[in-house]
Amino acid sequence: MRSLAKKPLRADAAAGIGAGVVGLFFIIAIWTNLVFPAPVALGGGGVLTDPASLREHEWGFNQFSKGGPEICANQTSLNLNITLTNTGINFHGFQVIRADTGAFVAGLNKTDLLARGETRHINVDVSRIAPGSYYYICPVAGHRQKGMIAPFVVQSGC
Numbered sequence: 225m226r227s228l229a230k231k232p233l234r235a236d237a238a239a240g241i242g243a244g245v246v247g248l249f250f251i252i253a254i255w256t257n258l259v260f261p262a263p264v265a266l267g268g269g270g271v272l273t274d275p276a277s278l279r280e281h282e283w284g285f286n287q288f289s290k291g292g293p294e295i296c297a298n299q300t301s302l303n304l305n306i307t308l309t310n311t312g313i314n315f316h317g318f319q320v321i322r323a324d325t326g327a328f329v330a331g332l333n334k335t336d337l338l339a340r341g342e343t344r345h346i347n348v349d350v351s352r353i354a355p356g357s358y359y360y361i362c363p364v365a366g367h368r369q370k371g372m373i374a375p376f377v378v379q380s381g382c
């Protein structure tokens with residue numbers, strides 16, 4: 225009886241095994257990228273004040289330059305006007321959370337999600353937010369981890 229180990233490897237079988245190994249490498253690389261994303265560097269894009277304008281990519285959703293510009297909300301002014309434009313392909317939204325606890329901020333409900341090409345004007349009632357450090361994020365699952373997060377500061381004078 226011939227042993228399987230002594231059987232010569234056919235070229236087509238070898239090519240199949242090679243393609244499988246290459247495919248497995250890519251699957252592991254993609255999995256590693258999803259499970260262990262690179263740390264997010266924040267505030268790389270300057271500081272915005274009222275009226276602020278954010279496009280989807282400035283807003284932070286970019287794998288290669290993570291994090292959007294800081295937004296400074298002047299406590300002494302009543303409103304902060306923000307114009308959101310989704311120049312990306314996916315749905316995106318806008319939400320402010322506390323920097324320390326990550327809790328959502330009352331008085332500023334998250335926007336409903338903007339479709340591709342959509343523009344939305346939001347008016348933040350600054351008097352309803354206590355001075356301090358916050359983040360603005362995209363509430364879509366996984367987008368914050370991919371870089372849709374930047375500092376949002378409420379203080380007297382910007």
Ligand SMILES: [Cu+2]
Pocket residue numbers: 285315316317362363364367372
């Ligand atoms: Cu998003």
